[in-house]
Amino acid sequence: MNAERSIQSPKLYKTAAQSKQSFLKTAWKAIIRKKSRFAGFIIILFFTLMAIIGPNLYPKELPIDSNAIYAPISWKYLLGTDFEGTSNLALIITGARYVLLAAALGALFTVIFGTVLGLIAGYFVGWSDSIIMRVTDLFLTVPSFPLLVVLSTVWNFGQPLAMGFVLGITGWGGMARAVRSQTLSLRERGFVEAAKGLGLSPFYILFREILPNVSSYIGMNLLTSITGCIYAEVGLFFLGVVPFHVNNWGVMLNMAVFSAGAMSSPTALPYLLSPLLALLILTLGIVLFLDAIDEIFNPRLREDV
Amino acid sequence: MKRLSFFMMGAVLALSVTACGNTSSSSNTGTQFTTVYYYHPISPGAPKNPFNATGNSFTSFDKMQLAWSADSATNLNKFYPGLAQKWSTNANGTTATIELQPNAKWSNGKPVTANDVKTSMAVAFTQGTAQSFSLGSVKVLSQKKVELSQLPGSKYNLFLHDLLQQTVVPDFQYSGQLPKNIWTIIQQSQYSGTDKTKAALATKAQGELTALGKKITQFAPQTDISAGPFVLQRLNPGEAYLVKNKYFYANSKVKVDSVSLRNYTGNQQIWNYLTSGQLDAAPFTAMPQNVLNNIIRVKNNQKVVSPSYVAASLAFDQNFYPYGNTNVRKALAYVIDRNAVQKIAEPVVGTPAKYTDGMIDSVAKNWIDPSTQSKMDPYNLNISKATSILKKEGFKKTNGKWIMPDGKPWTMNIYAVDGFSDWIQGAKVISTELTNFGIDANPNIVSSFAQYQADLAAQKYAVGFWLDSLGASMYTAFGRIYGLPDGYNVVGGKLVHYTQKDKTQGNWIGLPETLKLATGETVNPGELTNELNTLPVSQQRSNVQKLALTTNEYVPVIELWDYVNIQFVNTSRFTNFPVHDMGLMNNQPGVWMSLGYVNPKSSK
Numbered sequence: 001m002n003a004e005r006s007i008q009s010p011k012l013y014k015t016a017a018q019s020k021q022s023f024l025k026t027a028w029k030a031i032i033r034k035k036s037r038f039a040g041f042i043i044i045l046f047f048t049l050m051a052i053i054g055p056n057l058y059p060k061e062l063p064i065d066s067n068a069i070y071a072p073i074s075w076k077y078l079l080g081t082d083f084e085g086t087s088n089l090a091l092i093i094t095g096a097r098y099v100l101l102a103a104a105l106g107a108l109f110t111v112i113f114g115t116v117l118g119l120i121a122g123y124f125v126g127w128s129d130s131i132i133m134r135v136t137d138l139f140l141t142v143p144s145f146p147l148l149v150v151l152s153t154v155w156n157f158g159q160p161l162a163m164g165f166v167l168g169i170t171g172w173g174g175m176a177r178a179v180r181s182q183t184l185s186l187r188e189r190g191f192v193e194a195a196k197g198l199g200l201s202p203f204y205i206l207f208r209e210i211l212p213n214v215s216s217y218i219g220m221n222l223l224t225s226i227t228g229c230i231y232a233e234v235g236l237f238f239l240g241v242v243p244f245h246v247n248n249w250g251v252m253l254n255m256a257v258f259s260a261g262a263m264s265s266p267t268a269l270p271y272l273l274s275p276l277l278a279l280l281i282l283t284l285g286i287v288l289f290l291d292a293i294d295e296i297f298n299p300r301l302r303e304d305v
Numbered sequence: 306m307k308r309l310s311f312f313m314m315g316a317v318l319a320l321s322v323t324a325c326g327n328t329s330s331s332s333n334t335g336t337q338f339t340t341v342y343y344y345h346p347i348s349p350g351a352p353k354n355p356f357n358a359t360g361n362s363f364t365s366f367d368k369m370q371l372a373w374s375a376d377s378a379t380n381l382n383k384f385y386p387g388l389a390q391k392w393s394t395n396a397n398g399t400t401a402t403i404e405l406q407p408n409a410k411w412s413n414g415k416p417v418t419a420n421d422v423k424t425s426m427a428v429a430f431t432q433g434t435a436q437s438f439s440l441g442s443v444k445v446l447s448q449k450k451v452e453l454s455q456l457p458g459s460k461y462n463l464f465l466h467d468l469l470q471q472t473v474v475p476d477f478q479y480s481g482q483l484p485k486n487i488w489t490i491i492q493q494s495q496y497s498g499t500d501k502t503k504a505a506l507a508t509k510a511q512g513e514l515t516a517l518g519k520k521i522t523q524f525a526p527q528t529d530i531s532a533g534p535f536v537l538q539r540l541n542p543g544e545a546y547l548v549k550n551k552y553f554y555a556n557s558k559v560k561v562d563s564v565s566l567r568n569y570t571g572n573q574q575i576w577n578y579l580t581s582g583q584l585d586a587a588p589f590t591a592m593p594q595n596v597l598n599n600i601i602r603v604k605n606n607q608k609v610v611s612p613s614y615v616a617a618s619l620a621f622d623q624n625f626y627p628y629g630n631t632n633v634r635k636a637l638a639y640v641i642d643r644n645a646v647q648k649i650a651e652p653v654v655g656t657p658a659k660y661t662d663g664m665i666d667s668v669a670k671n672w673i674d675p676s677t678q679s680k681m682d683p684y685n686l687n688i689s690k691a692t693s694i695l696k697k698e699g700f701k702k703t704n705g706k707w708i709m710p711d712g713k714p715w716t717m718n719i720y721a722v723d724g725f726s727d728w729i730q731g732a733k734v735i736s737t738e739l740t741n742f743g744i745d746a747n748p749n750i751v752s753s754f755a756q757y758q759a760d761l762a763a764q765k766y767a768v769g770f771w772l773d774s775l776g777a778s779m780y781t782a783f784g785r786i787y788g789l790p791d792g793y794n795v796v797g798g799k800l801v802h803y804t805q806k807d808k809t810q811g812n813w814i815g816l817p818e819t820l821k822l823a824t825g826e827t828v829n830p831g832e833l834t835n836e837l838n839t840l841p842v843s844q845q846r847s848n849v850q851k852l853a854l855t856t857n858e859y860v861p862v863i864e865l866w867d868y869v870n871i872q873f874v875n876t877s878r879f880t881n882f883p884v885h886d887m888g889l890m891n892n893q894p895g896v897w898m899s900l901g902y903v904n905p906k907s908s909k
Binding site: 070267 | 571572573576577580592593595596598599644645648649652723724726729730733734737738740741750752
């Protein structure tokens with residue numbers, strides 16, 4: 001291995017920094033190629049910045065004003081106010097951190113569990129495949145949302161990490177099956193056979209040879225899992241099965257429907273529509289950006305290749 | 306969890322109802338009365354058993370009592386007749402004689418007899434309710450006449466009041482659930498002397514009654530046997546449908562053919578029913594102003610305002626650190642802005658509580674002398690005072706957050722119940738106020754009220770919402786604090802106190818038994834409350850004032866707002882609601898109907 005590398009010419013192989021720079025350049029080109037992709041990118045960037053910086057713009061406990069309960073939309077309250085007279089916009093901005101962090105962690109766990117187990121099952125086949133796939137079947141069979149509802153009664157979701165982990169462990173089944181299928185197909189390909197012939201370790205082959213070939217699929221799944229995780233966690237908060245320790249868009253929906261009468265009174269409608277609008281825009285951004293992800297990770301789709 | 310199981314059961318029942326096709330709808334007539342059942346939602350899987358916490362038995366419709374309380378603040382023994390046509394007591398109120406309605410029959414045509422009352426009282430012993438009003442013996446005088454006496458030596462003021470409100474069930478359905486020697490067991494359980502053999506027998510008998518109580522609550526009768534104006538015909542996840550009982554003793558007075566009790570899982574569903582004009586009557590429901598406006602706007606919806614004897618409070622389990630410290634509770638009372646809390650949580654049917662004294666303010670003004678009131682602290686919003694108290698108690702504020710004397714940051718979970726919109730909003734506002742003050746507070750939601758009460762009793766919550774000042778009687782009002790929640794119970798006619806160490810006895814407040822007031826007097830609030838059982842109303846004033854002072858000084862709960870009872874009626878389909886009789890209005894619609902109220906409009 002070392003001997004093999006020692007004969008490689010530095011002119012023929014890019015350094016890691018060059019490779020990274022090249023990847024970013026390619027990615028940027030893919031993003032700006034279409035307006036829709038760029039719009040998606042901007043939306044995701046906007047929400048990410050909102051989650052990172054937003055809560056620092058406000059005091060930890062948002063001000064309440066009993067004289068401005070359900071205030072209509074105005075310059076002072078761009079999205080109206082809630083039952084405490086707190087600005088809905090402030091609630092959306094400060095609530096984004098938990099929602100997005102939990103969703104990102106949930107998607108990350110989904111992708112890690114699904115990819116690792118899918119790769120192992122698809123490459124090693126045999127008894128490891130059987131065991132992993134039976135466990136996968138179990139997770140695919142059990143309806144994940146009701147399972148989350150049950151888990152929420154015994155799990156403390158005060159921290160996004162806990163929420164993300166639970167979302168991840170209930171949602172990796174489909175990902176594992178898809179990665180396994182692709183791995184099964186790739187393991188018969190020439191470059192894998194060649195790598196085996198060179199005596200490379202199975203984990204090197206899995207993570208350095210096969211993984212890059214399924215990266216497009218993984219990248220897209222990461223983004224779609226984020227939307228799935230957002231819906232799941234917001235749904236849990238909306239149903240009220242999760243104690244609302246935190247400011248959260250789902251809590252806003254719950255309070256708007258079950259305490260403010262937003263479904264029967266237009267007065268509280270901005271309180272209901274604010275989190276729905278945030279969810280809609282974020283989902284739109286992710287959907288628009290998915291197109292770019294496919295091209296970034298799948299060289300065959302690049303128009304300039 | 307509750308929702309999940311509910312939906313699953315619902316799905317199964319929905320299929321069976323669908324299979325029934327149009328049978329159900331065809332039986333609906335023009336005189337169907339639609340409302341929601343006040344005490345609990347419809348529970349498709351639960352038995353037709355009034356002793357089951359979620360049982361499908363509906364007070365005033367198919368579940369009957371001897372009489373219906375008018376809930377009068379001035380006359381606690383004002384009742385509307387139910388299965389009892391008339392009643393009387395001896396001079397000191399220790400024995401009551403009940404005469405049943407001569408024509409009272411069960412829905413299978415069998416007469417309601419004194420024996421049914423006797424069996425019902427035996428069942429009441431298994432549920433612990435008969436003990437609470439010191440029932441001693443039941444003597445059947447004739448088929449329609451029964452005499453009930455208090456335990457020898459007892460004198461409980463509300464004996465008749467409580468007795469008349471006991472559920473009456475048929476002997477032919479429930480006697481099979483009881484052993485033949487049930488009254489011997491009851492008698493043995495009532496022993497409270499010093500004879501060790503008899504005391505051991507009493508303990509054994511009490512255990513047997515508890516076991517029987519569980520068996521009774523799980524009993525699932527095949528059919529609904531009703532002595533009320535209606536009988537349950539069918540049940541699905543959306544409604545309980547009851548039809549007129551042709552054997553009801555006042556059948557001719559009942560002008561409604563059937564009753565549909567709509568299911569609900571939270572306040573907002575009742576709001577939606579009301580805003581779509583579907584309910585002919587609706588009980589008190591917490592709601593925001595915008596929803597109230599919508600409801601009133603619906604054609605023929607009317608609101609009816611009647612007295613309420615209920616306050617919402619924030620209660621403490623003093624077993625949890627640091628809430629065992631009276632000064633900590635006082636400091637919290639100074640931090641909570643009750644005006645803002647009421648305005649946000651209960652803007653329509655509530656008023657901010659002026660004093661934490663165990664009573665609603667409208668009742669307190671009749672009981673509390675100005676000199677006593679001058680000794681009370683109104684705990685008006687005073688952040689600097691709260692800060693000073695906490696610092697004296699060893700609390701420190703670092704980076705805007707309070708650190709407790711044990712060195713840990715002060716966090717607080719405030720518990721409320723899912724669907725109780727006013728409690729949830731109240732918990733949220735208080736959390737905001739406390740967090741701004743430097744205590745990291747969060748609202749927490751419990752799935753159901755039954756679960757909430759069980760968890761409270763098991764000492765699981767440090768801070769949570771509680772309804773106090775419940776009822777016109779001072780004994781009932783203070784019993785919400787210095788009764789079972791503080792470990793006091795009446796066993797065999799004697800007051801017993803259970804400490805918090807015994808987690809099975811429901812003491813979740815945990816005040817010390819004796820407390821020294823600022824006046825220098827030492828009081829036992831449990832005893833003072835229990836004495837309200839026996840003292841004539843004219844002699845209760847002294848106890849009430851001491852209890853009010855104790856509540857104000859030791860703050861076992863912080864009273865937040867007093868409720869105002871607002872009900873709704875819709876006159877589109879029915880007229881002649883008892884809107885001018887507040888005592889009757891506070892009862893369920895089945896009582897109105899059995900007394901001749903609620904008439905269908907002639908066009909129907």
